[in-house]
Amino acid sequence: MSSSRGMLGYVLAKLLHRLATLIFIMALIYVLMRLAPGTPFDQYLAMGKLTKEQYEYLLMKWGYKDNILVGLGKVIYGMFTLSLFKMNSPVWNQPILELVTTRLINTLGLIISAYLLGSMLGMLLGLYTARKHGTSSEAAILWGALVYRSLPVFWLGMIFLYFLSYIGGFFPFTATSEIRPSNIFHYVVDWFWHSILPLICLSKLAAVGYLFTIRNMIMDEMSNDYVTTLRAVGYSEHVILERYVMRHIMPPVITMMAIDIGFLFGGAVVTETVFNYPGMGRLIYDAIWSKDYPVVLAAFYIVALAVIISVTIAEIMYAYLDPRIRATR
């Protein structure tokens, strides 16, 4: 088989596999929600604000009374035609598309900056500690990272809020800005000012993990015979590390980083809660809490899609970088 056909086949198989994963995830969420009791209209019925007929009508309208299989079909159909986003939210009473996009932009801004910040820092420190193996500066960085890694995200957020915002008064209490910025520059500065604390909290999730993984991988790789040979031939440590060792460890690192994007979405829920940040995680949490299933489905769809696309791209890159992977599939 030629190499390019192998790659194409690999990509197609992967895409099909991921599509199945996406459908499975959405089906899982939908079935779970249908198994749980309650609807968002129950409280209005109990308060007497809705008549029995109005209640029944609302349930029909939002699909709370669908047969579970019919509903599942609707969800899968909605995934492809994007009709998941075309309804109004029963709780927020606002088009789902509008609701989800504004929240998504907020969260993506937070996640992507935290991610870049964290992974860069983690990778650089990982490289540094691997090169300075056995020195006191390595030990200092590792212990510092270890302590930092152990701190729970939400606790870090609370400490920041308490000591820097309430007591110190250096930073705003919430991550949302009340003033309307006058120009784009002002907007960016203002955004940063409000998101700097959540950013630090969230980037912690990425940074420290990479430090340890990359350091351990480099050290494992450096003990291989080929490195000894290269050393004997007379290559400098610098060249060995950058030209040979890094090349071997990059593919798994890329995949790991891609999977972690999903992990950051989870961490974003907690961070957004602490800082009252109107993001995707918070939206999902509130929507689940108020049993607003159309919004939950739409939001989960976006998150799952984002994660799956990034992971798939990473895997294809991995296969491109490392031909052995293609061969086994």
Place this chain on the structure above:
Amino acid sequence: MVNRTGGTVAEPAKVRGRGLTHALSRLEDPLYYVLHHRMGVVGVAILTFIAIMAIFPQLFTPYAPTQIFEQNFAPPSSQHLCGTDYEGKDVWTQIIYGARASLLVGFIATILTIAIGGFIGVLSGYYGGVIDNLLMFFSDSLMLLPSLLLLIVFATMFRNGFIVAKLTGVGRWTLWDTAIVIALIAWPSTARMVRAQVMQLKNRPYVEAMRIIGAGPWRIMFKHILPQTTPLLLSRITVLTPGFMVTAASLSFLGLGDPNTPDWGYVMYTAYKNMFTVVTENNWLWIVLPGLLLAITVMGFICVGEAIDDYLNPKRRR
């Protein structure tokens, strides 16, 4: 086997007892290594302290966690080190007893995860083919989804009780439910590791020999292959437990925990909810202490885990 200076030597012909003494003597070597490892000994010290706190909380506080005092939101004093909360319960006592709840939820979730992951990993690795494809499809799918979000779905949807509540008739979300749901979501990484090892083991001559003398697949899988993965499964404990403790605490922090057995996350949740009072009374211990204890515990696990990792990976030793 590995000798004390770190090099590898041939297994000495030691006569070992059966049963418990046998098991203990097998632990002797890693234990010696961990206790003489720089990080390991720090980790063991931390975990011992936290374990004492969890087993004998009475040593640290004169009150019971359910005891209600007259003054709610009392400022910190010599009677109430961290004041009292909105119900008039002593916060210091809540924090001390939180050690038990947090460790418990972490350990239960870990044991369940290892059980599920081990079972599915062995099944998938041994049979291969369709079973393997299907199980790995589920595990891939679960791995891709942010686990905290899925956890929130479970915890919110089943506020009135999940499996344990249905069995015992409690009728609300408990610590056990948190542990069970964490395990239901977190098994894939363990299953994948076990599967990889089983795929290597199943082609060994001894497995072939078992098959020839007529042992059934279940007997081979669970009596002869699974025990070989014990070191892997044990080393998962130090990785999974602290992670699960933080996950459970995050869930509690979001208000989805079990208020009747408050863990550290729940104490932080009440502190966050009453941030204004905490600030006006300058009761910073309420905010700092539970998270600090959680962080210290996590650090203890990481240290011990790092030591065990070095023990299992002679390449990485110093």
